[in-house]
Amino acid sequence: MKPIDTISDEALRDENLRDQGLGETGTGKTLVIACGALAREVLAVIEMNALEHLTLTCLPAILHNEPTKIPAAVERAVTEHRADYDQILVAYGDCGTGGQLQTLCDRLGVTMIDAPHCYAFFDGMEVFTTRDEPTTFYLTDFLARQFDTFVWKPLGLDRYPDLLPMYFGNYEKLVYLAQTEDEGLTDVAREAAERLRLRFERRFTGYGDLGRFLVDSQRD
Amino acid sequence: MSDEEDDLILSELNDEELTEQMMDDLYDGLKEEIEEAVQILLDRNWTPYDILTKSLVAGMQIVGDDFRDGILFVPEVLRAAQAMKGGMAILKPLLVETGAPKMGKMVIGTVKGDIHDIGKNLVAMMMEGAGFEIIDLGINTEAENYIGTAEREGADIIGMSALLTTTMPYMKTVIESLSEQGLRDKYIVLCGGAPLNEEFGNAIGADAYCDDAAIAVETAKKLVAARHNQV
Numbered sequence: 001m002k003p004i005d006t007i008s009d010e011a012l013r014d015e016n017l018r019d020q021g022l023g024e025t026g027t028g029k030t031l032v033i034a035c036g037a038l039a040r041e042v043l044a045v046i047e048m049n050a051l052e053h054l055t056l057t058c059l060p061a062i063l064h065n066e067p068t069k070i071p072a073a074v075e076r077a078v079t080e081h082r083a084d085y086d087q088i089l090v091a092y093g094d095c096g097t098g099g100q101l102q103t104l105c106d107r108l109g110v111t112m113i114d115a116p117h118c119y120a121f122f123d124g125m126e127v128f129t130t131r132d133e134p135t136t137f138y139l140t141d142f143l144a145r146q147f148d149t150f151v152w153k154p155l156g157l158d159r160y161p162d163l164l165p166m167y168f169g170n171y172e173k174l175v176y177l178a179q180t181e182d183e184g185l186t187d188v189a190r191e192a193a194e195r196l197r198l199r200f201e202r203r204f205t206g207y208g209d210l211g212r213f214l215v216d217s218q219r220d
Numbered sequence: 221m222s223d224e225e226d227d228l229i230l231s232e233l234n235d236e237e238l239t240e241q242m243m244d245d246l247y248d249g250l251k252e253e254i255e256e257a258v259q260i261l262l263d264r265n266w267t268p269y270d271i272l273t274k275s276l277v278a279g280m281q282i283v284g285d286d287f288r289d290g291i292l293f294v295p296e297v298l299r300a301a302q303a304m305k306g307g308m309a310i311l312k313p314l315l316v317e318t319g320a321p322k323m324g325k326m327v328i329g330t331v332k333g334d335i336h337d338i339g340k341n342l343v344a345m346m347m348e349g350a351g352f353e354i355i356d357l358g359i360n361t362e363a364e365n366y367i368g369t370a371e372r373e374g375a376d377i378i379g380m381s382a383l384l385t386t387t388m389p390y391m392k393t394v395i396e397s398l399s400e401q402g403l404r405d406k407y408i409v410l411c412g413g414a415p416l417n418e419e420f421g422n423a424i425g426a427d428a429y430c431d432d433a434a435i436a437v438e439t440a441k442k443l444v445a446a447r448h449n450q451v
């Protein structure tokens with residue numbers, strides 16, 4: 001276990017978070033098992049709120065592209081770490097597991113975030129459920145940085161640009177849900193919208209329900 | 221692609237070689253080649269129905285199996301579907317003229333709030349290939365639209381697709397609405413989409429959940445036949 005302030009930039013490189021995840025980081029007795037796409041965000045919440053009771057470990061973010069594999073990966077992580085911690089939190093939404101992740105967490109007696117996906121919990125479930133924007137495609141900080149690996153390439157748009165209208169023909173706008181104030185990243189997100197030929201909108205969310213989920217764990 | 225393939229002249233292949241080649245071309249998503257080959261087989265007096273089932277549907281089945289087994293991915297499936305669509309566009313008017321078998325009528329759409337349509341389109345196409353008449357309501361479909369269209373068109377089947385956890389429950393709304401109007405038993409209700417499973421299909425009261433397009437075709441045929449035997 002490494003203290004949070006000693007974590008290297010290398011460990012937090014997007015490519016590593018994508019393919020390997022993150023080893024246990026922190027000294028707390030509550031373990032957060034998160035999607036690699038949330039590593040920096042969870043660490044930021046921990047630091048901002050001095051949540052010293054938390055330790056973070058991440059699963060590879062790339063699992064997002066094959067959601068059926070998420071429950072088994074989470075189960076493995078819980079089983080592996082259970083004995084070393086007082087409590088385990090799962091920082092995932094349903095993420096397309098069709099309720100399987102919730103069923104698993106109930107069975108293992110661990111808490112997960114009550115939301116369909118990270119777009120919803122960054123935005124905040126209360127607002128998100130009232131937004132009626134089915135023709136919107138969302139990006140987060142992580143996805144804006146990793147747009148090519150998580151969107152462009154898996155959809156084959158690098159090889160077959162002519163597929164674009166078949167994927168995005170029914171979409172109208174791209175909403176960049178920003179966790180941080182970062183002009184450079186906003187430009188990257190705007191460029192992604194241009195490549196998808198969608199109208200661009202930026203919505204600052206901060207850490208939304210992810211922040212509340214982690215802060216509330218203090219009280220348990 | 222190798223030079224050899226580049227030089228291949230489709231019209232010089234015999235029927236068997238050509239249908240084999242068509243399956244390969246479909247797999248590789250080569251729309252123009254598929255269209256050309258369909259035309260060649262028509263010129264050789266193949267019935268549109270045979271061309272459809274023996275080359276296009278058969279080829280697409282392989283694509284579907286390899287997608288299920290994780291060998292092919294979404295972009296390849298989409299390209300194969302586009303290629304098949306090109307061939308279908310030539311065959312469709314001819315199928316009607318030549319009186320190909322009619323299996324039944326299906327209204328299909330992606331549910332309200334959801335605009336994922338790749339899987340839905342694939343199911344619609346394979347159902348069409350199997351002789352079902354398809355009325356595609358597209359995406360973001362409301363209950364009234366499913367039910368109103370099914371009633372107006374005299375459909376046998378209502379098919380719903382959902383890819384989002386947030387939109388899956390809407391399928392139940394549609395089924396409840398059918399029940400409220402006393403129409404539930406009039407239709408075979410099929411549902412599908414990656415996050416769904418059989419348990420969910422049962423829970424919402426659908427007639428069946430289908431894992432993929434091939435299973436959708438099989439299930440639809442079986443349920444339509446069972447229904448005919450009843451009356």
Ligand code: B12
Pocket residue numbers: 064065066067094095096097116117119133134135136137138139155166167168284294297328333334335336337338339340342343378379380381382383384385386410411412413414415429430431432433434436
């Ligand atoms: C391609 C894709 C997209 C494309 C959609 C393009 C299009 N025109 O459809 C794009 C990139 C635009 C997209 C957008 C979004 N997506 Co998306 N997408 C996918 C992805 C990668 C593949 C889906 C797909 O097309 N599969 C290929 C087809 C062939 O398979 P299929 O749909 O499962 O269909 C088969 C069977 O299910 C069945 N079937 C399907 N329908 C029916 C219907 C009937 C009647 C029957 C019998 C059978 C049947 O037969 C089909 C053929 O074999 C999935 C992940 C995954 N692996 O499933 C995520 C996924 C579904 N998307 C997801 C999300 C979150 C979104 C967005 C909100 C993301 C965003 N950043 O904004 C938006 C949603 C917007 C909206 N309102 O709909 C999540 C859902 C999470 C959740 N909790 O619900 C997933 C699971 C990815 C993830 N892990 O986060 N997406």
